[in-house]
Amino acid sequence: MTIALEAVALTKAYGSVRALDDFSLSIPxxxxxxxxxxxxxxxxxxFRIALGLVRPTSGSASLFGAPAGDMTSLRKVGAMIETPRYPPYLTARDTLSMLALESGTRDADISGWLDRVGLGGAADRATNGFSVGMKQRLGLAAAFFTRPELVILDEPTSGMDPAGIQEIRALVVDLARKEGVTVxxxxxxxxxxxxxxxxxxxxxxxxxxxxxxxDALTASQVRLRLVASPVEQVLAVLGEKGAADGPDAVLADISRSEAPALIRALVNAGVEITEARWREADLEGVYLQTLKSSGAA
Ligand SMILES: Nc1ncnc2c1ncn2[C@@H]1O[C@H](COP(=O)(O)OP(=O)(O)O)[C@@H](O)[C@H]1O
Ligand SMILES: [Mg+2]
Incomplete structure (x- = not known):
């Protein structure tokens, strides 16, 4: 398996703050x-370390096997960091031409890329009149048009409305699939x-x-959803492992093997159980639960 980004024991200290702390990760x-x-x-x-913008205090990062920050790895990566800022009086087309020159990209199909990100009609307008969404679109074109093997997008939809978020999402998926780029x-x-x-x-x-x-993360955090009455009694039996889910249901954070004993205990306590069903967590549930159990939230 090819590894796009590999971080090995990365530490980055800013004074007493460890932004990265013995951090290791392989991204295929x-x-x-x-x-x-x-x-x-x-x-x-x-991301800044991967792009060679910041040096780690210790440890190392590489892109496709080449040390992060080297010319060989910089040629393989495109990026958009939040809402990009561009010289205000340049048009979208001139902005990409300038970036093509800077990155040494020849034969970049600038008009084609502006069309793909939906800026064909605004190609010759100065970017200072662009909305946030238009700047993000230009940022995506800038990240992809040099044909990198890896594109890093750091919060590409921050500050956008739901419709804009949806469009950028569709664009990212389309580009990742059609260009075969790692994102x-x-x-x-x-x-x-x-x-x-x-x-x-x-x-x-x-x-x-x-x-x-x-899929594996959401499947690994299944919980038992009990529709039961009185809910307060179920919560009392479960203690820390229970959480109310609406007015008449409880989510029990237990393993399968604990279920029979729990149901017996509830019945013995006089609880009426209408429904018991295993439910996978959604990504939000996984996220919150993971941070909670790591002591971060
Ligand atoms: N240039 C910097 N100087 C000082 N502290 C920084 C700098 N960059 C990041 N940090 C600190 O490092 C930590 C991680 O920041 P960052 O990587 O920006 O987190 P994230 O992108 O996940 O929000 C934060 O505590 C932040 O304040
Ligand atoms: Mg950030």
Whole structure:
């Protein structure tokens, strides 16, 4: 398996803050990989190191086997970090021409790329009149048009409305599939991540707390949903392992083998159980539960 981004024992210290703390992660080539975590978890620091913008205090990072920051690895990566800023008086077309020159890209199909990201009609307008969504679109074109093997998108839909988020999401998926590019996406939009990403890593305090395929992560955190009355009694029996789910149901964070004893205990306590069903967590549930059990939230 080819590894797109490999971080080995990365530490980045800013004074007493460890933005990354003995951080190791392998991101396979192909597909879309989500990087999740609360603000300050170290996501952007990881990307800055991968792009050669920041030097790690210790440890190493590589892109497709080449050390991060080397010319060979820089040629393989495109990036969009939040809402990109461009020289305000350049048109979208001139902005891409300038970036093509800077990166030494020849024969870039600039008009074609502007069409693909939906900016064909605005190609010759100055970018200072662009909305946030238009700047993100231009940022995506800029990240992909040099034909990199890896594209890093750091919160590409921050500050966008739901319709814009949906469009950018569709565009990212389309580009990742059609260009065969590996995409690493950091986002707080868990729904977006669930729809777009094959695998995710959840970061907290400069470390990876969980990593895996989205399907496997959601399947690994099944809970027993009990529709029962009185709900208060179920919650009392479950203690820390119970959480109310609406007015008449409880989610029990227990293993399969614990279920028969729990149901017996509830019946003995006079609880009426109408329904008991195993339910997979959604990505949001996995995220919150993972951070909770790692002591971060
Ligand atoms: N240039 C910097 N100087 C000082 N502290 C920084 C710098 N960059 C990041 N940090 C700190 O490192 C931690 C991780 O930040 P960051 O990588 O931006 O997290 P995220 O992108 O997950 O929100 C935070 O505590 C942040 O304040
Ligand atoms: Mg960040």
């Amino acid at each position: 080539a192909g597909g879309v990989f989500g990087v999740l975590g609360p603000n300050g978890a170290g996501k952007s620091t990881l 690493i996406l950091a986002s707080h939009q868990l729904d977006e991540v669930r729809r777009v990403c094959d695998r995710v890593a959840i970061l907290s305090k400069g470390k990876v707390v969980t990593e895996g395929a989205v």
